[in-house]
Amino acid sequence: MAAPKKSVVAKESGQEKANGSPPEFTKAQELAALRDMLLIRRFEEKAGQLYGMGAIGGFCHLYIGQEAVVVGMQMALKKGDQVITGYRDHGHMLACGMDANGVMAELTGRRGGYSKGKGGSMHMFSMEKNFYGGHGIVGAQVSLGTGLAFANRYRGNDFVSLAYFGDGASNQGQVYESFNMAELWKLPVIYVIENNRYAMGTSVTRSSAQTDFSKRGASFNIPGHQVDGMDVRAVKAAGDEAVAWCRAGKGPFILEMQTYRYRGHSMSDPAKYRTREEVEKIRTDQDPIEQVRNRLLAAKVSEQELKAIDAEVREIVNASADFAQRDPELDPSELWTDVYR
Amino acid sequence: MPIQVLMPALSPTMEKGNLAKWLKKEGETIKSGDVIAEIETDKATMEVEATDEGTLGKILIPEGTADVAVNTPIATILADGESAADLGKASAPAQAAKAAESAPPAEAKAEAPQPKAEKAPAALAAAVAEPDPEVPAGTEMVTQTIREALRDAMAEEMRRDPDVFIMGEEVAEYQGAYKVTQGLLQEFGARRVIDTPITEHGFAGVGVGAAMSGLKPIVEFMTFNFAMQAIDQIINSAAKTLYMSGGQMGCSIVFRGPNGAAARVAAQHSQDYSAWYSQIPGLKVIAPFSAADYKGLLKAAIRDPNPVIFLENEVLYGHTGEVPKLDDYVIPIGKARIVRSGKDVTLISWSNGMTYSLKAADELAKEGIEAEVIDLRTLRPMDTETIVNSVKKTGRAVTVEEGWQQSGVGAEVAARIMEHAFDYLDAPVARISGKDVPMPYAANLEKLALPSVAEVVAAAKAVSYR
Numbered sequence: 033m034a035a036p037k038k039s040v041v042a043k044e045s046g047q048e049k050a051n052g053s054p055p056e057f058t059k060a061q062e063l064a065a066l067r068d069m070l071l072i073r074r075f076e077e078k079a080g081q082l083y084g085m086g087a088i089g090g091f092c093h094l095y096i097g098q099e100a101v102v103v104g105m106q107m108a109l110k111k112g113d114q115v116i117t118g119y120r121d122h123g124h125m126l127a128c129g130m131d132a133n134g135v136m137a138e139l140t141g142r143r144g145g146y147s148k149g150k151g152g153s154m155h156m157f158s159m160e161k162n163f164y165g166g167h168g169i170v171g172a173q174v175s176l177g178t179g180l181a182f183a184n185r186y187r188g189n190d191f192v193s194l195a196y197f198g199d200g201a202s203n204q205g206q207v208y209e210s211f212n213m214a215e216l217w218k219l220p221v222i223y224v225i226e227n228n229r230y231a232m233g234t235s236v237t238r239s240s241a242q243t244d245f246s247k248r249g250a251s252f253n254i255p256g257h258q259v260d261g262m263d264v265r266a267v268k269a270a271g272d273e274a275v276a277w278c279r280a281g282k283g284p285f286i287l288e289m290q291t292y293r294y295r296g297h298s299m300s301d302p303a304k305y306r307t308r309e310e311v312e313k314i315r316t317d318q319d320p321i322e323q324v325r326n327r328l329l330a331a332k333v334s335e336q337e338l339k340a341i342d343a344e345v346r347e348i349v350n351a352s353a354d355f356a357q358r359d360p361e362l363d364p365s366e367l368w369t370d371v372y373r
Numbered sequence: 374m375p376i377q378v379l380m381p382a383l384s385p386t387m388e389k390g391n392l393a394k395w396l397k398k399e400g401e402t403i404k405s406g407d408v409i410a411e412i413e414t415d416k417a418t419m420e421v422e423a424t425d426e427g428t429l430g431k432i433l434i435p436e437g438t439a440d441v442a443v444n445t446p447i448a449t450i451l452a453d454g455e456s457a458a459d460l461g462k463a464s465a466p467a468q469a470a471k472a473a474e475s476a477p478p479a480e481a482k483a484e485a486p487q488p489k490a491e492k493a494p495a496a497l498a499a500a501v502a503e504p505d506p507e508v509p510a511g512t513e514m515v516t517q518t519i520r521e522a523l524r525d526a527m528a529e530e531m532r533r534d535p536d537v538f539i540m541g542e543e544v545a546e547y548q549g550a551y552k553v554t555q556g557l558l559q560e561f562g563a564r565r566v567i568d569t570p571i572t573e574h575g576f577a578g579v580g581v582g583a584a585m586s587g588l589k590p591i592v593e594f595m596t597f598n599f600a601m602q603a604i605d606q607i608i609n610s611a612a613k614t615l616y617m618s619g620g621q622m623g624c625s626i627v628f629r630g631p632n633g634a635a636a637r638v639a640a641q642h643s644q645d646y647s648a649w650y651s652q653i654p655g656l657k658v659i660a661p662f663s664a665a666d667y668k669g670l671l672k673a674a675i676r677d678p679n680p681v682i683f684l685e686n687e688v689l690y691g692h693t694g695e696v697p698k699l700d701d702y703v704i705p706i707g708k709a710r711i712v713r714s715g716k717d718v719t720l721i722s723w724s725n726g727m728t729y730s731l732k733a734a735d736e737l738a739k740e741g742i743e744a745e746v747i748d749l750r751t752l753r754p755m756d757t758e759t760i761v762n763s764v765k766k767t768g769r770a771v772t773v774e775e776g777w778q779q780s781g782v783g784a785e786v787a788a789r790i791m792e793h794a795f796d797y798l799d800a801p802v803a804r805i806s807g808k809d810v811p812m813p814y815a816a817n818l819e820k821l822a823l824p825s826v827a828e829v830v831a832a833a834k835a836v837s838y839r
Binding site: 114116145146147148149150151155156157158159164165166167168169172174175176177178179180181182183184186205206209210212213216369370371372373 | 538564569570572574575576577578579580581582583584585586587588605606609610614615616617618619620621622623654655657678679
């Protein structure tokens, strides 16, 4: 964790910076980041509760601990840029501006869910917010996200697509097929590798011959950085650089976000593959939300102002939980709709 | 004794070719490996190398001759010490000349095989075909190969809609491994006719992603055998996303390419995927037989807002048929066609299975059995009504497919007949299919592994108790 940012293809990207703190945020940026990360954390905690109550079924993969990654990246994007990810996707949807009610109601499988309850935790989409899912097959979103970039290139616009995937998906073959085409055709896609150290229960060192994921595009000449994914400012700065690279038509960029998930892989994961102390240490020393909160307090922002943000977020989350449990189930006729259009 | 040079077979499908050019003159010395002539096949222009040394004694087929059959003697080579006087003695051609392609080497992947068993003469289909209800009377017809019909369908749709593009291996500069995309690069440019690396899983996913953002890709697989690498993206991403998104996000995309048994390319290159794809809700699956259907249905597939699997047949690419000369010939997906009317037994088939069915119908007619032949054309959604109505009339049915029998499309057709026309059946439905083995390479075994006209005839007679 907190490894210094390294530039793998420094000469090409021309952006190697001295080790040290990332550029400071303005107070407004700090507050916005805090609010968005808190929303994700409180939402995920609530989803975990509802799962325990049996209101949410199936698989449910929580994003707690990794909030700085999507929030920082989102701050680097502009309207029209696209986002696609795998199954640990609730945080990405909220960061894209999707409505908490719609996400939570999808988790409970109700008609007000983003997919009318037909997709569930791993399969939600919003054309309006340029969020392309939510994909349950590990690695599939990498080719799909490359296809979104292909479409941008085809149309001649300057939008960028973000394909998020994990350290586990990084070992899938189609990731490299996609890297090859993306660099060959100079597609504007940022591959955001969320390295949370464990592919389900298998640690990076037990699954990966090359554990520096920023180098995974090296044989295709794709530049990459390792980024402290627990520091939202570092994420945003790396995102800015990668977005500029892509918008300038220079092709794809890889960002390895070094992050950590506090909860198990899914709700049914006893997490025997790591120690309680390991999790506690990261929570204590590097929590992405506490980092921002501490900076804001040091900058003399009042406890009261921070509490107001807390309260606003809790209200949104509680309302989404109420909505998701009150919203009616689907009409049985919906079984047969949306197969074809 | 002088050596005869024979017209070589330059691909598994080639039966004849044009002698484009002689590069050696009579009397010239020839060394083994010299390029002596150029031959045009329907797929490419190839160079013919000499395999023997000597002097080019006599050119038997002048340059510019079209449709020279494989194994026709095209020249005679005189060995040392032989003279023109020996020419008459030439006999027992030892071996055909060896061919080397002038273009990038076409490996096994790029070779299109031809069935040894039965060839589907388009004339046969045309001779017996019921009038096509979709074509207005008096429409001018153009004779085209299926390859050309496919190319025209894509070109017309690309002219009509700037969001349509084609990607795949060798579709652009090579002009198509089977020449189906010939000329598209020249007309539409590299932005819309895109050569991919050999990376089926990856480019299928890129195509689906592009479709999710609203483009209309045509993804060509060099053959559907290679699409097994990509089947996760086809099924999990393309077919299911509309449903999983509650109707919000769909995928208008065509996956097309040759499918099914080829000839002499063995098990890994000879599989029929009709049953695989036709099982998947969210996909439409089309497998035409006639040139007109290839064109009209491919145009419909490209316009369809859903993912469409368009199964072609290598064996049929070079076959010709009558295609209506209409500005916009689009055939509705999901409609079978009664290609031949009859009252005694219904033969139900699609794609190259139609070859056996139509020939069998001819044979049966000689014995006084009038077979009705249905070309399903679309496998999903399946036109149950046309099948059931026919069986209600004939009381007997035989399905004919090149794919395997277990869980095959024929099994599905038989089940539907049982569900909807049980009381009309005078005999159990019979299924003719590929045999339950991987496709063998050996010519005689391969022939046995595929259906035959004789099997269809026997099955039709059996269900007719004759």
